[in-house]
Structures are given as structure tokens and as C-alpha cells.
Amino acid sequence: MSAILQATNINWRIGNARILQDISLQLNAGEIVGIIGPNGAGKSSLLNILAGITEPDSGALQLHGAYYNTLERRAFARQLAYLEQEARINWPLLTERVIELGRSPHQSAYSRLEETDNTAIAQAIAETGIAHLLGRNVATLSQGEKMLVALTRVFATQPQIILADEPVAALDPNHQLMIMELINSRSRNKSNAALIVLHDLSLAARYCDRLILLVGGRVASEGSPSAVLSDENLREFYKIECYSDFNEPAVVQPTRRIN
Template identity: 45%
Template sequence: MVTIAAEGLSVRLGRHPAVTGIDLKLTSGQLVGVIGPNGAGKSTLIRGLLGLVRPAAGRVTIDGADIAGLDRRAIARTIAYLPQGQTLHWPLSAERLVALGRLPHLGPLSRLSGADAAAIEAAMAQTDALHLKGRIATELSGGERARVLLARALAVGGLALIADEPLAALDPGHQIDVMALLRGQSRSGALVVTVLHDLSMAARWCDRLLLMDGGALVADGAPLDVLTHANLARVYGVTARIEPGEEPLVLPTGRV
């Protein structure tokens, strides 16, 4: 079990107030989607939750402990992080790239153990990437690379996973696979937080949505309580077709 909380969290990027006054509590067993238009502060919020940017005000805690005082290696073992749009510079094999997810568990000069190898194998199987093991990561397609990088995050085996736009570059089938995987992680007891742009995917798969706009958290709750006509018009400036049910559909249809 793990709990991540923000208390009055504000973050500035240079002179720009990117996130302002965020109060929230995230607990294990949930798949939480972070949504909002471009520039809303979604990525900055999750970087703030990870302690990767210094707060201008407020604080973030992990299980009640201020993240500023925690060891970075301990944080990396607890929370796996998949950033968006990573550029690969080194010609590692896909398997060796995934193995980097085990680094927080290794001491200086340590070698991968059998347990590490099993975690790597399982992560690559979960993301349909086992057949890519021997391929050079810089030579993979965008979608293949995205699956390998997700496997690297899964290989950490953390109590929480934070993924920034994990569906980018994926075809529809693999998008569904990834959302099912993220939900499965949450159902097994992990806290999973993911930034999404596809509103139907967010409505269908997530337990809870955080709607960001202008750096502020403007709605927080069950998907169809957040994805209302009023919120979509106010935040995204769009009209939408919203169909509730077991597999909700939220389809933007035009500008307000």
C-alpha cells in the first residue's frame, strides 16, 4: 500500500506558474487519469508528485513523509515513472533498456539476480515486447519503443506507477492492451496515475479523473462526474457526445 498526497502544491517553471494550489490524496488500488488541454499543467503536476521539480509552495508526502526528505533511490523503488516523449541516444538492446528499471534495487557493482531477470521477462511479456528483446532500441518504431519503455517502468515493481501519455504512438489495439494492463496493475493493489488525452479511454478505464486547467485542479471524481458537457465546454471549449454505460463514450463533436 502507498499513499501520495499533495498539500497546497504550487510549482513555477521560471516565471510561469505551472501548477497552483493542488490538494489531493492518491491511494493504492486506483487507476487515476490526469486529463486537460495542452498546457494545463498535467505533466508538471506528476513531476511535482515525484519530487522532480521544487515546489514554490506546499508539499508532497509519500505515506505521510515529506518527499523532500526522502532518499531518491527509495522513491525510485516505490514509484515507477514513465515520462512522455523520451529520446533514446544509446544503442542498447531492448532487453538491456528494460533492465534499467531494476537499477533502484541494485547496489554498487551489483549484477542482475535471477529475480531481476524474472521481473524483466515478466514486464516485457506484459507489454507484448518479448519478441523485441534482441532488437536495438534506437531502431524500434515509435510504438515498439513506447512498449519497451513501459516495460522498463513495470520492471521496477514499485507500489505505484506514474505514466505520462503512455498511449502516444500506439495503434488502437495496443492502446487497449496498455489501458487493460494499467487497470490490472491497479486491481492487483498498485496505485496507477496516467496522463491521457483520449477522453473515451479515460472514461472507460479509469476509476477517478483529475481535470486540470490553467495549472489548477478544476474537477476530481468519477469519470462521468468529471466529463460533463459543462466541464468539456469550459475547459476544452468543445461540445461532445456522451454515452454512459459499462463502456462509456465521450466523443468531442465541435467547438463551443
């Protein structure tokens, strides 16, 4: 299977601290890959590098076989969209203005929205079901509503790849499932894919085809959810014991800390 996104031997440090060490991964069309690991493992740092926000110290990044540094920025942004942690929308904008920003990679500077843009925006709003939030100032929205608006903006871009950094953090269970189901539905299209940082092990097991376990900036385990979330890995790397059932819907519930 040909990778649509590939990272090879990625290294990154801050000062003398090595944050990521020899990270290699690939993302194939039609799949969802989860990045998991304890706090401080380097998950968000890796996603920032894959999103082109941070440049690694060494290693190669490719999108459809083309190296990142050879890609025109707008062309890159049309293919890959980043959903940041906690939907940090700090501007006093109406929801529709935020969603329209998703069409920026398809426009030239100072150009107006065209029919194709309006169609993409309408489709994204229908897909996420947030028509009732139009006309609202995003500053007045709940965290779950802000995340839905941010996801709608990402969908409006019509990217092939979605990178999501803890998209369900601090959300209530209803919004957690809603966000994951929307990303799942979009990514199952044969030409699309998603790479998601998750802390909830049950959601990771339920929605991801493969998991990558980061520990101390390195890949400690990679494979199917049942393989990566083995009792041995949970004990060694998370210092917990869990009740696990990988039948649908998968459940991985921590039951005890290990000192």
C-alpha cells in the first residue's frame, strides 16, 4: 500500500533536550492512525512537525512522495489540514467567518469566495450539523461547540489528510463521540486519512486502525490496537492495569495504578 504521508528518521531537540528520536511512520489512504503515549512523550511535537509548523533537525517528510520543502505552501495546505488542541479560536468572529478560513488555501490573496467555496462550506456545515451555531460569536460557544466549528473549518478545506491533536480533550462524552464519529466518517473515504493524538485508550482502540505508542520521544510499539494496548505495554509504559475488550465497541478501562 502506497503511503500518502511518510516521515523517516525524524529527530528534534530543544536545546540539549532530545524531544523526538528517529521517528518513522507512514499514513495510508482510508485509514485512521492514533498516536498515544504518556504525558511528555512528544506526541504534540510530532504532530506539529508533520503539519509543517515545526521543522525537524533531521529526517525526511513526504506528502504523496514529494518532500515537504519542495511543495508550494497553499498546495500543501489544500491536502493536509491541522486541527489543533482545544480549538484555540481567540478572535471575536462569527462562526461562519471562522469556517470560511478553511477555504483560504484555495484562494489567492484578497480574493472573494466563489461558488465552489460556498458549496464546500455548505457541505461541511451540513456534515457536522452546526447550522444552529451560525451567526454566533465563537467567544460565546462552549468548548465542544468551538471544536465542532474548528472541525467544520477543516472539513471546508476538503483536505485528504487530517491531523488532529487531542480533538476530544476536555469535552463531554457526547461531544467526544460526535467528534470521533465525524473524523471517522470523513477518513473512511478511500482517498482520505487521519492521524490523531489521543489520551483516551478506549477511543483509540475503537476508532483507529493502527496505533503508534510514543515513550520518551521514541516509538515504543506500533501495530493494531490490541497489540499496542497489550497488558505488558500498559504495565511497562503507562504503569497501569486495565480491563480490555477489543470486540466492538472496544473498551480499555484503567483499573489500577502500578507503583
